Amino acid sequence: MPLYVKDASVAELAKDLARRRRCTVTELVRQALESERERIEKIEATRDAEVRAIQDRFKRAWPDGISNPENSSGPGSVAAGAT
Numbered sequence: 001m002p003l004y005v006k007d008a009s010v011a012e013l014a015k016d017l018a019r020r021r022r023c024t025v026t027e028l029v030r031q032a033l034e035s036e037r038e039r040i041e042k043i044e045a046t047r048d049a050e051v052r053a054i055q056d057r058f059k060r061a062w063p064d065g066i067s068n069p070e071n072s073s074g075p076g077s078v079a080a081g082a083t
Contacts, residue, residue: 003029 005011
């Protein structure tokens with residue numbers, strides 16, 4: 001399936017980079033897309049790990065969960081004296 005670049009400056013940039021890397025424009029685009037996918041996957045993995053860490057801290061602070069945050073006695077709650 002062809003990939004058409006309608007912007008002449010982008011097409012020229014791709015040709016220049018392909019020439020410098022001694023590869024085809026197709027290979028250059030493949031490498032760029034794979035690199036971007038890997039970068040995004042790392043960002044997503046980091047974000048997911050951070051969310052899991054927050055969830056784990058929440059579960060440790062409120063092992064039974066919270067049915068009504070106003071009546072909670074966990075860290076930072078009104079019942080614990082936080083304002």
